[in-house]
Amino acid sequence: MSESTWKESAKGVIKDLRELASFTSDADGAHRVAWTPTWDKAQDWFKEKMKAEGAEISVDAANSVWAKIQGETDDAILIGSHLDCVPNGGWLDGALGVTGGMGAIKRYGKNGKKPKKTLYVVSWADEEGARFGRSCIGSSSVSGALDMEEAIKLKDNDGISFLEALKRYNLKIEDFPKARDQFMAKNIKSYLELHIEQAPVLESQGKSVACVYGITGCERQYITFTGQPAHSGAPIPMRHDAFLAAAQASLAFREIGLKYNAYCTVGKVKVTPDIVTIFPGECTISLDQRSIDPDVLKKIYEEAHDACIKAAADNKVEVVFKPVWSIPPTIFDKRLAELCKEAVKEETGEGTSMFSGPLHDAAEMAKFLPSIMMFAMSSKGLSHCKEENTPDKDLELAIAAFLRLVEKVSMNKS
Template sequence: MALQPQRTVAELKELRALTGNEAGAQRVAWTDTWLEARAWLRTKLDDLPVETHMDAAGNVWSTLEGASERALLIGGHLDSVPNGGWLDGCLNVLAGLEVLRHLCDTYGGRPPVTVRLVDWADEEGARFGRSLLGSSACCGTLNPDDERGRTDKDGVALPDALRRCGVELDRMHEAGTELQNAAAYLELHIEQGPVLLDLDKPLGAVLGTFGVERHAVTFHGQAAHSGSTPMERRKDAFLAAAKMSPESYAIAARRGGVCTIGSCTTKPGIVTSVVEECRITLDQRHLDADALAMMLADAKGASERFAAEGRVTVNWDRLWRIDPILFDGALIDLCDEAIREVCGTSHRLPSGPLHDAAEVARAGVPTVMMFVQSLHGISHNKIEDTQEEHLELAVAALAKLADKVVARLGAQG
């Protein structure tokens, strides 16, 4: 059973046909289509001498027992966003499956260390708005009380949807035992952006994931008649908020990060009234914690300046934050080396999106990610795509990286 990267491409297409439609992938976590995808994966695992089970958080683990209990983990997620692409998440799992086959064959079914493939539950958070659900439970950062009240668009409660799939919210933390012998974690993913595309490089080694500061910024002015109120007398909350858009971009450019104003709502929200209240959401990201803190301070200072100019007030409410997560330096070097051996060139880059790998790294497990080029630089969209040649290179490079890590861990005893 020699490594067959083309088999991974064929299986990706098979999964697309099974769980997608003309609008894209439909493997939303905790739905029947997602369960169907997982059942399909189990049929592929039946040909290997692995033990497969679902943990208390809904993550599915397939374990190839080795001479040592120390474990190399290879992970990904089968779930998708609605109308998503054919590669996001599932490439990680199916490439990992092929590497599992390769290691099983290479070592006659018993490698020097244990190798485990994990399909994380609900990485996307598409149905209930809570990303990295299964991995955060396993890695100890999930607080059930923070999630208990979540409902989907149809009013279904998160605990009820979990229970239907055999998961109890208040027991999800028990999945943490799965990391007891974890010695390294590898994850392959499409880049979801244009960096590798613009550099004309198939693969890259990922340095870590951006830290995120996400806030609601609300400007408070005064409602007034849009016809009778002179321009110089207005206290227009929207005018102050609108100035934040170009300023936020300038801050991101100056500090070397990225930012997005993703929503804007106004009150009273009618054409005949000056805006009394304007709420925007600001997402700021950077790989360096100090630079991210300066981006936030710059934005807060700008908002207060614009508020004063417009004779309005402003307040900030934090929606969410996470520190930058840097991956393991030795594994980054091995990843870069494996990529160069397979395709002759590599590039080191950060990840703007979060991934399950970030949670695993936060739990103290040495971690690295590998990116493969995304055509169009687009993901979470049915046009998401990667050249098949690059997909095959990615599988080969992931296998090469796994070989290196197994050898290193085996030598450590």
Template sequence: MLEPQRTVSELKALRQLTGDDNGAQRVAFTEKWVAARDFLKARLAQLPVEVHTDPAGNLWATLKGDSERELLIGGHLDSVPNGGWLDGCLNVLAGLEVLRRLNTQYSGKPPVTVRLVDWADEEGARFGRSLYGSSAASGHFDVAQMAKLHDRDGVSLADALKQVGVTLEDAPQAQAELKNAAAYLELHIEQGPVLEGMGLPLGAVLGTVGVERHTITFHGQAAHAGSTPMNVRRDAFLAAGRFGQEIYTIAERHGGVCTIGSVKTLPGIVTSVVETCEITLDQRHLNAEKLAAMWQDAQDAATRLAEEGGCTVSFGYLWNIEPILFNSDLIDACEAAILEVTPTAHRLPSGPLHDAAEVARAGIPTEMLFVQSLRGISHNKIEDTLEEHIELCVVALDKLTDRAIGWIGEERT
């Protein structure tokens, strides 16, 4: 029998174990993260599941079924520093509750094999590379690039992994975990204000948006702050500031989002006009063509504004990922599951990235279920969701699981 209130209690217990007054502290490969893993393992030990850690450090719990075809339910226990009590771990503990129900209903052997996965280092908070564990499993993983990563204390990713029994060079072997996967489900808090604004507890996710990340550097002329008239300055910061306004027009024009997340200036002293101003630009859209158009518009605007200010501009590549659309049948199944527990369903894209994107990139039919976030806030100690909505999303995930199991059976025949 499903007990959604048990998930709420376990979430609170995990918060007590791994959080403090500043929020969640389950940063990947730290003591608190290991404690969270042990918390999960202790509960899995009460079920007839096979538990193991793959070569990348992802934790798997497998409930063998009549079929070797597998339904995966995923999440991540790691958090950002001073994070929220639900981001990632809700997915895992709700999946645990679904495993319990399946075990009871089918006497330990459901129609298909069902596997719960806790992906390692989804957040990328420590080493700056999100989706570490799921990208290893999906095959989008460059060991040489990963070997260059260090945290703020100078600890390498490879050394951090060694501390938890994982060898970085072996991580790509995690691809073997997906060989029998027929579908993947992931529950997550929305981390945005859409569902709350509509007064809805749950939503079916269309996919994760594509992301383009670049540096844009405006080059001007350093000059004395006291003796240089305003009308003859070649102020790189002025060009960057005008561009900061322009990205809102670009985002509105295409229906996406654009963010300048950091600004660096040189020479960086109070008595000099800025000679060099480097900014980072993050652009996101669910439509690949519109995302490309947004980046082109950004380059055109930066070039124009630089020229108007007597400056030049250069562009640098940081990272990108294409939009990932989820499986249409599973989106329909998710909407139907939501309508079993609440009168209205809504379909929406995910602005943040999730492990589900990497699984979908591996060619596995994928769907996500969102539950409302209060105030739309996440990655913050005030992150919250109504307890009644948490219980509702556990029920909806359970019903989606049944529908996915049925869909896998239909696909097989």
């Protein structure tokens, strides 16, 4: 392809992104939370757009949507990402990867051309875990990592179970593992994913795009401190205040993250009773911990546990831990990383590479399949919010580099 053609294809992807945002977003951000009507509309939009390009559409046992263009050989490349988002999320998170794959498919199909290798694009089901707390539902069903006993117990903030939500889709959780068999029948040889960075590293370096060589591992849990609620007029040293224990532990998590150059995040806090004149007798917090180094991940997890035990003792309360999700760090395929850096360098003049703090479906695919990711810079590092953005000029560079990568992998014999 000529230089101008790469850019024109990239502009087409941006046009699709804006079209998707036009009916799945408002002034408060994007609303494509998985297992909701707006997400369903986004999935249907993907199906119709790909049908119009001559792609074959299918939906697997875990409700991930697939588009296929037959190549000159049955050996296949998979481009994947997700269309779901967090509540009041951004227009690019996940959607950039799906529409980037759509841009690759548009080169073939109705144009009467075949790629060297068969090309699949998948919109994975529920990457975010925003509603039920368990991320990467679709891709972990394929990788075999979905814990069925855990999935059966999942509930949203309104107390609706995951099993109940699936009835609307005529799906049964016991069928989700069949998605792996469906995947293995596709003869897929490599997995590629384009995503926004969701952090300020690239912007701080003045760079638009980078090869991603790995993803941090993650330990995610809920921690509940239980004391005794009572009147807010009681002296602080005499209280059994569950919130103060959680607050003390949360500050300790911050110091642990700084100590190891790792990530520790408390994203949810729930106090009971939730009354202004009563100090809480119970407080549940979430803790999300990440590192690219497996030894560091183990250390920060253990030290956070110890910090909670100390906070509970200092505040005369009890503490219990409920694991939610765990995934080890991921290092991507070296050969694909070389091709990815080549594509980035051809587009920008530099073969920039980095690791990802945010999690992605690629971490599930890399468990059993050569995989690689590419990042587009994020303005101010903001994501998972309505302010999420990447300027068009940077998006064009990243998308063009990604399409170059698809071409390289398609032409590569391995």
